[in-house]
Amino acid sequence: MAALDQKSPNVLLQSLCCRITGKSEAEVAHQFQYAVRVIGSNYAPTIERDEFLVSEKIKKELLKQRREGDAALFSELHRKLQTQGVLKHRWSVLYLLLSLCEDPRKPSSRVGNYGALFAQALPRDAHSTPFYCARPQSLALSYGERTGASGGTTVVAGAPGAGGLSGTLGTSGISSLGVYSLNGPTPTPQSLLSGQPPQSAAGGAQSLGSRLAWALPISSSPSSALAPPTSRPPVGPPTLSNRALRPRRDGDPNSEVSEAALVRDILYVFQGIDGKFIKMSAQDNCYKIDSKVVLFKPLRDISSRLAELGWLHNKVRKYTDARSLDRAFGLVGQSFCASLHQELKEYYRLLSVLHSQLQVEDDQGVNLGVESSLTLRRLLVWTYDPKIRLKTLAALVDFCQGRKGGELASAVHAYGKTGDPQMRALVQHILSLVSHPILNFLYRWIYDGELEDTYHEFFVASDPNVKTDRLWHDKYSLRKSMIPSFIIMDQARKVLLIGKSINFLHQVCHDRTPPGKITPACKFSDTPKDAAELLSDLEGAFQEKIGAAYLDTSKYLLNVLNRNYLLLEHLQAMRRYLLLGQGDFIRHLMDLLKPELARPATTLYQHNLTGILETAVRATNAQYDNAEVLKRLDVRLLEVSPGDTGWDVFSLDYHVDGPIATVFTRECMGHYLRAFNFLWRAKRMEYTLTDIWKGQMCNAKLLKTMPELSGVLHQCHILASEMVHFIHQMQYYITFEVLECSWDELWNKVQQAQDLDHIISAHEVFLDTIISRCLLDNNSRSLLNQLRAIFDQIIEFQNAQDTLYRSALEELSLRLQFEEKKKQRQEEGVWGVTGEQEAEENKRIQDFQDTIPKMRSQLRILTHFYQSIVQQFLVLLTTSSDESLRFLSFRLDFNEHYRAREPRLRASLGATRGRRLSNI
Template identity: 80%
Template sequence: MASPDQKSPNVLLQTLCCRILGKGEADVAQQFQYAVRVIGSNFAPTVERDEFLVAEKIKKELVRQGREESAALFSELYRKLYSQGILKNRWSILYLLLSLSEDPRKPSGKVSNFATLFAQALPRDAHSTPYYYARPQTLPLNYQDRNVQPGQSSGSMGSSGISSIGMYAPNGPTPTPQSLLPGQTYQRGVGDCLRQQLGARLAWTLTAGQPTLQNASSKGASAAASRNVPRTRREGDLSGSVEITEAFLVRDILYVFQGIDGKVIKMVNSENCYKVDAKVSLSKSLRDTTSRLAELGWLHNKIRKYTDQRSMDRAFGLVGQSFCAALNQELKEYYRLLSVLHSQLQVEDDQGVNLGSESSLTLRRLLVWTYDPKIRLKTLAALVDHCQGRKGGELASAVHAYSKTGDPYMRSLVQHILGLVSHPVLNFLYRWIYDGELEDTYHEFFVASDPTVKTDRLWHDKYSLRKSMIPSFITMDHSRKVLLIGKSINFLHQVCHDQTPSSKTIAVAKSAESPKDAAEMFTDLENAFQGKIDAAYFETSKYLLDVLNKKYNLLEHMQAMRRYLLLGQGDFIRHLMDLLKPELARPATTLYQHNLTGILETAVRATNAQFDNPEILKRLDVRLLEVSPGDTGWDVFSLDYHVDGPIATVFTRECMSHYLRVFNFLWRAKRMEYILTDIWKGHMCNAKLLKNMPELSGVLHQCHVLASEMVHFIHQMQYYITFEVLECSWDELWNKVQQAQDLDHIIAAHEVFLDTIISRCLLDTDSRMLLNQLRAVFDQILEFQNAQDTLYRSALEELQLRLQFEERKKERELEGEWGVTASEEEEENKRIKEFQDSIPKMCSQLRLLTHFYQGIVQQFLVLLTTSSDESLQFLSFRLDFNEHYKAREPRLRMSLGTRGRRTSHI
């Protein structure tokens, strides 16, 4: 909206008329009408259009009159006007000013008749070119809902208009109007004057480059109205006895077409329609025809009201403004038709066609000429209703929905509007996919940005899809690709610090201004437009993955996670356990991280891990978990892997916490295997030593049986975890990573991998009971280790004492003495008796341990059989391969089908 100090051209012209004549606005209405007519005419003098020459003549004339300061001021003003480029036809204005100054008939004082001067300067053969300009503030419209903004202009004229002059002109080109005679006056009231001034407000011109609403009527229409109305009835007399002619209705209808109340056709606000005054005597056919024609005025008002309200609304956005410009462009073509009709009516009045004579403008002819414009206006009005409250991509979707029609005429219109509405969307889209720039001030684009997100979360949180703004002619798959393209460009620039221009990787033109691109949005969506998005997507994503793999070793880091945090590097893990065993057996509070880090480095140098990339090895570190009372080093020790930079986008904090949980579980399971291996070594080494103590055979056999059960259990669990969980999941991950087309695919595959191993390693919330049972089994293994260590320690100590007694006995016999005294023999027998008496206690402890262990395993097997995971059900079969537990537990005797049905009920 123009500011108060920036007046529209018509207001300035009216002010000029008032100053020249020295009268008020109401008194110079006639002269103002004609001044507008002259300025808007296509009058072309027989001189060359040389703007510089005219300007020089004006300066010379001012110098000749001795007004050098005025000449300098004119030169400066002309220079500013030329540099700003506001006016398109500066030559015409300069020529008018020069003609006024050179007119020999102009008196030396104030010009007394400005209209006379214009009439003398205008040739008789000049053809009238209508001029559309803003309504003056002093000439309000009758229709209260109209809100025409002063100085408002439409966009440039398009090829798809409501009508064309050649198509709708009733009698061909507009003939030359009669000049306004110097002494001619008007015998009518002020109300008629204002009404007739509004009559030609819809005439247009192309010479000024911008359409402007004309509020003053032409001379012919004014004269006809003033001539014809009094002949029919007195002013303001609407008695039903008065017969209204069809020609009079035609004039009223032409006003209604513009949204202006006529004499007898007015807007009825209660019914929201134009109706003929009930007091007027009119035949039913004419009344019905008039009502049908008046619908164009109602449609015009509906569309115009929407554009007036929205054009000045900045929050409506660029897409909304484009929509308003498209509507104004269609209204502009509609106004062209009305201008032709007004001109035809004016010609008939100028040629003396009376109301009673045969006229070329009849209501039925108007029905024919306005048939196509009415269809277009109905379509535009429906669009206006459907687009209420929408903006941005949502508005484009609403327009696109109306293009799905079998009527080629309507489809062409909507597609033309959609082409204009889609231009801002195309600009947003092309800048985003080619440069990664997002300047969406009014939140119209379907890609949203959160400026508060830091760089380390750029990929995950900064950019997102605004689904409500996704145009319906862009699929969700292509919307996701558009999001990934710009996100990849920004990720390369801000996180990877790679400034390679995207134009080098995408051989596609960036321009979004060509009409071909706009047409592709809805006519060639399956080929050219989608091809551009796909090409940009594949090239950008491929370049990003190459940077991550070659410069930042993404795949090597992923393999390092598998080898170290998931215990895939077997020789390294085994040697590390051997080195850490003395340290981790101590209380957790006595551990020092630097000591453990030194042991870690020793394990790396002593195994095949030493051949890994130094970039990976320097990220490997030791981490101590939070210490709880009674914890040993085994409970708090963990390996850690430091990630930063671009790879932290894949290995996020959440992912690293999952790796930590899985490592702790695998480390504990590996420790159980390590303990059982030591137990087996103890059995093998001590079996021969203790064969001379037959009283231990029963308890040792019991230890062997329980250890075998535990070894079988741990081996099956290790097989399940290592091969069925880790290796299978890793193989799926690696295949997906190799086939990934963008970074999102890698992140998604990695998250699925972690979720799978978390779930199948019993670390999720659904497997909490299974995990508790498994930890109880691990605890029983630790208890068994302690019990067996106590047994072997007591047995070996007793064996050592017996061997020492026999050794002393042999030494004394060799010296010729008694081998043993009675007291010594009695003491020896007493000690042996005490040891033998302790054996039943050891057996009872082992039986109790065995009972607890088997009970926990049975409960674990029951939970496995009722699990919904088939792999866990098959694990229960392997753990109880000889049906040892099945014979003891009735719940394990159900068939697999019965278990499945029971699981479904659970």
């Protein structure tokens, strides 16, 4: 052995050939050279893994041993095994069982020696060529049949796969047909059950396929075709070809066409090729038999039914040929065409087997007209399943016309909702191929944020013209028509958010964290098989993967925005400054700005107001805010209109940029500006009424010496009290019922938000609520106009009262001066006043007293106008659809002061109270 180990491989191979054949080196030179070619070639075994063929051979062996019951039981068990999917290598198991059941003492009919094994297993070019043919050719059968034919033995079978009709039939293709599994196990023929021995092969006996053909009556359904006969002799099938037919000769128009000739035509028609007697009719769009051909009517009917298979084939093939060359059809469409090609390939394999059987019969000189195993009725049965599959494909092709991308996948998925398990498996197989590009798009989008959708097939769309500042809102969107029906809208939204978040982090936040660290979840598989398993569990694995990637990406993005860009602090700053939540700062700022804002708007300068703002910040608790927040706070002057004062054009502003501008968009900042102007004006009314009350309290004692003013001052006090009550109720409503409640709801949503879209949505709802409930929307325009009119009346009242107090104080000062001068002259010992001075003083007093009715009348008009506006405002409140506004009307008129003056308020306020009491 040591000496052998040192020899070259060629020497060892030559020694092996000598030992196998028992000849000398010179005699095995040919076998040695052939063995070298075999070892050095790109050899692929020619034996195909054909489960159908092996199962048919096992049943054939059982029938040869006269074990018909076991054969039927095996057929039933094999059919059940095919539907379970427990074993993934059923062919290997069946092949092992077949090998074990062979008699080792029986001489092998497959090979004579190992040299013959090499010679017959290897193609002539020593290479295995892939099998794909647009037109099936006459090919040799599987390995066993080819070797049997070379040995001079011919087996004529009656069914594909039983002896002569074996082929490489794929388990998912159209040709996966077993006549035993069409409608359950095949019934055992009565002749076999009665104990009649099968005839020998040498005496023209029939194989298992021949017995099956014997049992096929004329029928349109496989179940009736496979029914066992009761009184037919087992000598051969009584087919239509048993009739005494006259062979068709050229020039003999009265001769009938033989069934064998029709079989040949049908096989061509199956491939979409016109036969000699059956041709495509362009007018009727179907295959028709020439009307001049003399043909028995049953044969004509069966031929017409079989020709439908060719029409279905043409329909599918025409679609694939047209779409395969269309690059705009996209990857999903090309995958669909590939799946159709795969099904057609399996269909061609069946046709190849049929052609091979026909060729074998021709070579052996079998009388096809009388005892042919390829009859029309058998073709009708054998093509039953392929016809159903082709019908499904043709219907699918029709339904998918004009569709691409995710819409095409939805169309295919819709056809999978059927109760037929075979058709469901077919559509599921096609769907796994069609959806594979979509899952590839999905994988790259949610894990890398990449979108390479050249033909617009994916349901996520990108707009390259959108700038970075609008990336989150406008750059990416959903193509609803391209969302596959097996992906629900919530999943599609999460998919959009995942990739959008990754791109937002990279392009806007400038975060360089690799996507693998953002989404550590396992990635999708990228094979059609794994894709099919993933799609089969849409509620489990698919949902879990999408959900995990969504949660990881969104959580990371929110952490970056809160940690690096202080999103929540900016949100609170908006509440404190633009919505007047920082009370001490707003009050102090209003005190400092009062002299400036009382001036005409054209005389204001922004830098002066900015200095006052900084002073107010340093003097209040606002100084303790984050420096990043304070540097964004600024003053803004609105557009100036004629007659405007500083109060009308002043506004606070808050600068936003970068990632936080995604939440605080221009539209949002516009809403904040409108809300600030409204709240600032309402706060000014409160500030003004406070000054009015101060003036009344300070001047009440001073003007006590002027009794003629008591009525006017009392009238001022009453009107001021009405205004204070109104403004206090409005302030309570705005501050607590609108701002605080809305802010609390917003803050809770922000704390529970799972992604940035939730924060943006909650923020927009918050602003919309404020705008609508502060009467700033279009539906509340009439209410807002009335409220502004009330505010204007408060300013008018302030001006009127200031004028009154100014005149009264001036008159009081003159009277005091006159009395002081009179007292001084008396102390000097002279008359206090002269007659002329006294008359002049009395005249001046009289003139002042004459102005009091005018003041009283002005206040009466002002009061009446104010009350009418308030009454109209209350009427509008009571008819509002917002329940909180109706309750506001009740609080504004709690003592029914306005109800007594306005009849329209009596019914409406009573109804409001009734609803409120019922709620309590």
